Amino acid sequence: MDRIDVSPVTRIEGHAKVSIFLKKDGTVKEARFQVTDFRGFEKFCEGRPFYEMPSITSRTCGICPVSHLLASAKACDDIVAVNIPRSADLLRRLMHMGQIIQSHALSFFHLSSPDLLLGMDADPSVRNVFGLIEKYPEFAKKGIKLRKFGQEIIEYLAGKRIHSSDWLVPGGVKTPLSKDKSEKILASLPEALGITLETLSMFKGKLDGLKDEIEDFGNFPTYYLGLVTPEGGLEHYDGKIRIVDSKGKIVADNLDPKKYYEYIGEAVEPWSYMKFPFYKPLGYPNGVYRVGPLSRLNIVSRCGTPLADKELKDFRKFGKGGVVQSTFLYHYARLVEVLFCLEKTKEILEDSEAYVDNVWAKASVNRSEGVGVAEAPRGTLIHHYKVNREGLITWVNMIIATENNNLAYNMAVTQVAKKYVTKKRLNEGLLNRVEAVVRAFDPCLSCATHAVGEMALDVLLYDSEGILIDRLTR
Amino acid sequence: MSFLDQDERLIELAAKIQLVYSPIMDVKVFPPNVDVTLVEGAVANEEQLEMIKQVRERTKILVSLGDCAVTGNVTGLRNTVSSSVESTLKRAFVETVDVNGKVPDEVPRLLKQAIPLHEVVKVDCYVPGCPPSADLINYVLTELLAGRMPNMENRSKYG
Numbered sequence: 001m002d003r004i005d006v007s008p009v010t011r012i013e014g015h016a017k018v019s020i021f022l023k024k025d026g027t028v029k030e031a032r033f034q035v036t037d038f039r040g041f042e043k044f045c046e047g048r049p050f051y052e053m054p055s056i057t058s059r060t061c062g063i064c065p066v067s068h069l070l071a072s073a074k075a076c077d078d079i080v081a082v083n084i085p086r087s088a089d090l091l092r093r094l095m096h097m098g099q100i101i102q103s104h105a106l107s108f109f110h111l112s113s114p115d116l117l118l119g120m121d122a123d124p125s126v127r128n129v130f131g132l133i134e135k136y137p138e139f140a141k142k143g144i145k146l147r148k149f150g151q152e153i154i155e156y157l158a159g160k161r162i163h164s165s166d167w168l169v170p171g172g173v174k175t176p177l178s179k180d181k182s183e184k185i186l187a188s189l190p191e192a193l194g195i196t197l198e199t200l201s202m203f204k205g206k207l208d209g210l211k212d213e214i215e216d217f218g219n220f221p222t223y224y225l226g227l228v229t230p231e232g233g234l235e236h237y238d239g240k241i242r243i244v245d246s247k248g249k250i251v252a253d254n255l256d257p258k259k260y261y262e263y264i265g266e267a268v269e270p271w272s273y274m275k276f277p278f279y280k281p282l283g284y285p286n287g288v289y290r291v292g293p294l295s296r297l298n299i300v301s302r303c304g305t306p307l308a309d310k311e312l313k314d315f316r317k318f319g320k321g322g323v324v325q326s327t328f329l330y331h332y333a334r335l336v337e338v339l340f341c342l343e344k345t346k347e348i349l350e351d352s353e354a355y356v357d358n359v360w361a362k363a364s365v366n367r368s369e370g371v372g373v374a375e376a377p378r379g380t381l382i383h384h385y386k387v388n389r390e391g392l393i394t395w396v397n398m399i400i401a402t403e404n405n406n407l408a409y410n411m412a413v414t415q416v417a418k419k420y421v422t423k424k425r426l427n428e429g430l431l432n433r434v435e436a437v438v439r440a441f442d443p444c445l446s447c448a449t450h451a452v453g454e455m456a457l458d459v460l461l462y463d464s465e466g467i468l469i470d471r472l473t474r
Numbered sequence: 475m476s477f478l479d480q481d482e483r484l485i486e487l488a489a490k491i492q493l494v495y496s497p498i499m500d501v502k503v504f505p506p507n508v509d510v511t512l513v514e515g516a517v518a519n520e521e522q523l524e525m526i527k528q529v530r531e532r533t534k535i536l537v538s539l540g541d542c543a544v545t546g547n548v549t550g551l552r553n554t555v556s557s558s559v560e561s562t563l564k565r566a567f568v569e570t571v572d573v574n575g576k577v578p579d580e581v582p583r584l585l586k587q588a589i590p591l592h593e594v595v596k597v598d599c600y601v602p603g604c605p606p607s608a609d610l611i612n613y614v615l616t617e618l619l620a621g622r623m624p625n626m627e628n629r630s631k632y633g
Binding site: 042265 | 484566
């Protein structure tokens with residue numbers, strides 16, 4: 001079998017390569033998205049006091065540490081068996097809104113917009129955020145400002161932008177939100193909102209010229225999974241799991257996220273450190289589902305805020321039966337979510353309970369097991385811990401947002417490879433497009449493999465005998 | 475990410491530096507004759523070991539950025555587990571798995587221990603922190619651009 005490798009994949013979070021395998025006739029058999037890093041959180045956390053877990057596990061990632069903090073703190077709430085005060089619930093949600101805004105801004109402006117503005121076939125040495133600063137300084141500045149807005153929310157609440165890990169505690173948060181910090185956030189909110197609406201309208205204006213990308217970039221039917229509010233609205237912090245099929249029909253609703261193992265299984269392939277979660281009723285590998293912004297907009301009945309709901313209607317025009325299936329449109333979904341998070345930020349800051357002093361329900365170990373589930377920017381995130389009577393960790397399992405999409409990643413790179421690999425050779429066009437489809441998912445591979453590494457992708461082409469016949473590096 | 479937290483200062487920086495290799499750009503081969511390289515993360519697998527040696531050969535000033543690079547930090551936590559490579563892989567790929575539970579073997583092999591950069595290559599400047607703050611990163615870059623080695627006294631902080 002012929003094989004092509006793209007290595008390393010860049011402008012993504014983490015280290016990956018893509019291998020493409022050819023049939024005897026030179027057409028593509030399959031492509032694999034391979035993740036090459038691993039750290040071992042599930043083992044080395046054993047023996048640590050449970051209350052250290054938010055701090056340790058948030059180090060899984062520098063982009064979405066807050067999501068790990070939240071899932072971990074929720075698992076700890078479960079272990080101490082308390083319902084946290086509503087004030088703490090609001091502040092945790094506020095922190096998460098900041099996190100999703102900054103993470104989506106990073107994905108769209110810093111990592112992906114160079115493809116959209118400078119072009120998929122622009123010189124690789126300038127097709128990045130610094131190239132963007134040079135050619136479109138005003139646009140780049142907007143991205144920087146929007147990301148800063150999100151990061152500042154986190155900093156105002158927790159004292160630090162990244163790994164602000166001592167503010168979120170089992171039972172709530174350590175300190176309330178001060179009025180002056182709240183005013184600062186409210187003062188910069190209109191500008192952030194303006195940038196988001198402007199960017200949405202710019203992006204929508206470009207979609208006509210991106211028909212090929214929408215058509216070929218991971219455009220296939222799958223299931224979609226994520227948390228929703230009791231009313232079926234968009235949810236990022238709590239709620240129940242809903243699953244819809246490729247036609248938009250709800251196949252499971254109101255599932256208890258704490259019992260994820262009843263419906264999500266995990267599989268392994270020898271060629272990747274990233275595991276392959278699957279929907280148990282469909283089995284492996286048929287139980288493909290997607291998570292993240294696209295999936296969340298596919299499963300909800302509505303967003304729940306006026307501006308985002310208006311955008312959701314437009315967004316759904318790209319789908320059938322309410323389901324939008326092109327992976328390329330994750331970018332679009334991300335912008336709609338930023339809008340939602342900005343509206344929610346305002347809503348929380350206008351709630352008088354966000355300023356109550358009682359924000360921490362203190363308790364010690366009352367259960368031997370805890371599960372915390374949240375919607376990270378990239379999708380459903382699960383932390384599951386077991387502890388002994390002293391509260392020392394005895395067992396850990398984590399299913400990370402990006403991992404949930406693993407089966408879909410492989411389908412997406414296969415689809416792009418089938419379209420762009422010609423005459424058993426790699427070319428720049430293929431490489432860029434393979435990377436662009438991966439980037440549309442916005443993977444966070446440090447998270448997914450619980451590993452650190454430089455962000456990178458590698459394409460290798462193998463013939464039908466398994467001999468490497470081409471490798472593309474720039 | 476903390477590098478990007480320099481916010482608007484990135485725009486001034488863009489005018490003064492030429493970025494030649496980075497996770498946020500698409501050049502795939504580390505180029506020769508690089509003036510300054512910031513390296514984050516510990517050295518945990520065979521591929522990273524090769525990479526850091528190549529980076530060192532091609533770089534004048536190598537900066538070890540962040541606690542994982544400087545001490546091993548969270549990446550190095552697995553070093554405390556006995557037969558860490560086997561036991562961490564077994565937990566992740568056999569014990570918590572429903573289908574095909576088997577340790578992946580077509581991937582870069584883990585090193586026995588995850589180690590800080592200076593155990594493998596010469597480091598010219600250490601910038602600890604988890605992460606180092608954007609202000610600190612900006613200070614280090616400003617000094618290096620002025621042709622001075624950053625003075626980390628009273629600026630160095632772990633965690």
